[in-house]
Amino acid sequence: MIAPRDLRAAAWWPAALTLLLTTLALGGSLLVPLAFSDPNGVDPYVVRLSATSLLMLAAAYASRRLVGGRPVLLAIAAVTASFTLFSAGPQILFDLFKTAGTAQILWASLAQAAVTVGIAVAAVRLLPAELRPALRLGRFGWPAVVVSVAGVALLVLAGLALPAGLLGRDGIQPVAIARDMPWLGPACLLQAFAQEAQFRGMLMGGLERVMGRGWANLAQAGFFGLTHLAVSYQGPVGPFVPVTIAVGLALGWIAQRTRSLWPAVIIHAAGDIGITLAVLPGLYGF
Amino acid sequence: MAGSVMFLAAVLTPAVAASAAEPWWTPLGLRGVAIDAVSAAGKTVLVRTGSGTTMLSDDGGMTYAPVSGNPPIRPPAILRSGADGWAIDASGRVLHARGSGALTLDPASPELGASAHLLAAPAAFPGVVVAVAVDGVVWRRGQDGDWQRGLLLLPAGFPHGVPRITGAAAFTEPLSGTVYLGTDGYSVLSSTDGGDDWIRAGPGLPDSVLALTTDSSTHAVYAGTSDGLWVHHLRALPAPPAYHDAALVWRWVGIGLVSLVSALAGAALLLLALPRMRPA
Numbered sequence A: 001m002i003a004p005r006d007l008r009a010a011a012w013w014p015a016a017l018t019l020l021l022t023t024l025a026l027g028g029s030l031l032v033p034l035a036f037s038d039p040n041g042v043d044p045y046v047v048r049l050s051a052t053s054l055l056m057l058a059a060a061y062a063s064r065r066l067v068g069g070r071p072v073l074l075a076i077a078a079v080t081a082s083f084t085l086f087s088a089g090p091q092i093l094f095d096l097f098k099t100a101g102t103a104q105i106l107w108a109s110l111a112q113a114a115v116t117v118g119i120a121v122a123a124v125r126l127l128p129a130e131l132r133p134a135l136r137l138g139r140f141g142w143p144a145v146v147v148s149v150a151g152v153a154l155l156v157l158a159g160l161a162l163p164a165g166l167l168g169r170d171g172i173q174p175v176a177i178a179r180d181m182p183w184l185g186p187a188c189l190l191q192a193f194a195q196e197a198q199f200r201g202m203l204m205g206g207l208e209r210v211m212g213r214g215w216a217n218l219a220q221a222g223f224f225g226l227t228h229l230a231v232s233y234q235g236p237v238g239p240f241v242p243v244t245i246a247v248g249l250a251l252g253w254i255a256q257r258t259r260s261l262w263p264a265v266i267i268h269a270a271g272d273i274g275i276t277l278a279v280l281p282g283l284y285g286f
Numbered sequence B: 001m002a003g004s005v006m007f008l009a010a011v012l013t014p015a016v017a018a019s020a021a022e023p024w025w026t027p028l029g030l031r032g033v034a035i036d037a038v039s040a041a042g043k044t045v046l047v048r049t050g051s052g053t054t055m056l057s058d059d060g061g062m063t064y065a066p067v068s069g070n071p072p073i074r075p076p077a078i079l080r081s082g083a084d085g086w087a088i089d090a091s092g093r094v095l096h097a098r099g100s101g102a103l104t105l106d107p108a109s110p111e112l113g114a115s116a117h118l119l120a121a122p123a124a125f126p127g128v129v130v131a132v133a134v135d136g137v138v139w140r141r142g143q144d145g146d147w148q149r150g151l152l153l154l155p156a157g158f159p160h161g162v163p164r165i166t167g168a169a170a171f172t173e174p175l176s177g178t179v180y181l182g183t184d185g186y187s188v189l190s191s192t193d194g195g196d197d198w199i200r201a202g203p204g205l206p207d208s209v210l211a212l213t214t215d216s217s218t219h220a221v222y223a224g225t226s227d228g229l230w231v232h233h234l235r236a237l238p239a240p241p242a243y244h245d246a247a248l249v250w251r252w253v254g255i256g257l258v259s260l261v262s263a264l265a266g267a268a269l270l271l272l273a274l275p276r277m278r279p280a
Helices: A002-035 A045-064 A064-097 A103-126 A141-159 A174-207 A213-231 A236-259 A262-278 B004-010 B243-272
Strands: B026-029 B036-043 B042-050 B055-058 B079-081 B084-088 B094-098 B117-118 B127-134 B140-141 B149-152 B164-171 B181-185 B188-191 B209-215 B222-224 B228-233
Touching: A002 A045, A002 A064, A002 B004, A002 B094, A002 B243, A045 A064, A045 B243, A064 A103, A064 A174, A064 B036, A064 B243, A103 A174, A141 A262, A174 A213, A174 A236, A174 A262, A174 B149, B004 B079, B026 B243, B036 B222, B036 B228, B042 B084, B084 B117, B127 B164, B127 B181, B149 B188, B164 B222, B181 B209
Parallel strands: B036 B209, B117 B164, B164 B209
Antiparallel strands: B026 B228, B036 B042, B042 B055, B079 B084, B084 B094, B117 B127, B127 B140, B140 B149, B164 B181, B181 B188, B209 B222, B222 B228
């Protein structure tokens, strides 16, 4: 007979340890090859991040001892595999159809969202009921609408109030926007949906099943920040990691308070669209 | 189509000069002095300081001597770029001359405002022009003669307003299709596709750029700033890395092994650390 206290201890450790050790494994897989790899961009780091997370997911399904880590590993596999497909998508489309352009980013974003949805469906169907993540996709009430509008307004005000030199928010390019936004606008929306479903849906929703909401939010926000370092690890984005952790915390808190993922998706998409509209590239090396 | 032609021209353009080790912008002299006008031709560099002193360098900007009478530095009335000539008339409309022909009103030219004077036309993209209106709107002319708004600067942040555009420059020999804008707040912005897309191109440069000019003979862009005169040299395009096939294969094998070891180590540590769980 296990006491309820012991049951709780046995329940949260697997998920927490899985997140920690998977983060370390991904970090090792990302950073060790830098010692001998090509610095000029042919290093397929997103592929090996995907390979590492998928191998660990396979190990979790091969051993019953790792059942408690499966929700976390499914969420991380969704992050890495879908981002790999997103990154490689334009090149794959070019190789297949010999066309290049901004439209490819939309199709790659669609693939990213589709893979995320596929893994989310697998998580809901394959995981035992007590470990199944709370995705919060089925609810969008008035509180969520109000928070979405207020969040977007706050984001715009903060973006305008902060120094342009810090953000690279220097100007708007009407010709480029008219040319690209019909593709990049929907792409931003799809990417925001995919990332919110991965971090605030599958990861935080899974962690919440075994630990307190605050801890779950903190854990997903930390991982969210680190992935931004990994996504552009060759660029000088290190100083932005604390910012992305803070953004992750805020979006997680919003998802928890409104019991809906959609305000976080809308605010995230608005932020990405704002960056696409007003940030001139180059300031931080990309 | 025009974009493809421009891209091809940009790729094929013979860029030269700076070594990869040279910073993007290098201070050339007069540090601590505001430079609000500059012109350059070979080793001769002429600058005008914020206090109204005109100075001449005949050694490429290393040393300077005052010019008697402090004459102002004025841009040429007609910008000659490749086979074309461009100018802004007194009412703020853009004029165009082909070859040695007379200047005539460019048909679709926007009204830039009576005191507008900033104009750049890269010879590598004949027909492309970037012009700055007095209200700060950056207009770009495509190779088809169509004018559109290419860039609207945003305020620098509360309570600061929109930075002033202080210079526009491009190479008047077909060296590079890049157009440069100097701004008093966002340093230098540049466009390599005739003004459609812009990037921040001032790494190392003070934010306050007060004057901008190019010199085709030295492949250089000069920026007069609040902190002296700076120079950027055109760069050769980075060559793709070349590998011996065997070396590349072993490198990729190593990368794969690292992924495998990372995943196995993570899974093994999890197996060791996690207690046995009862079936749900």
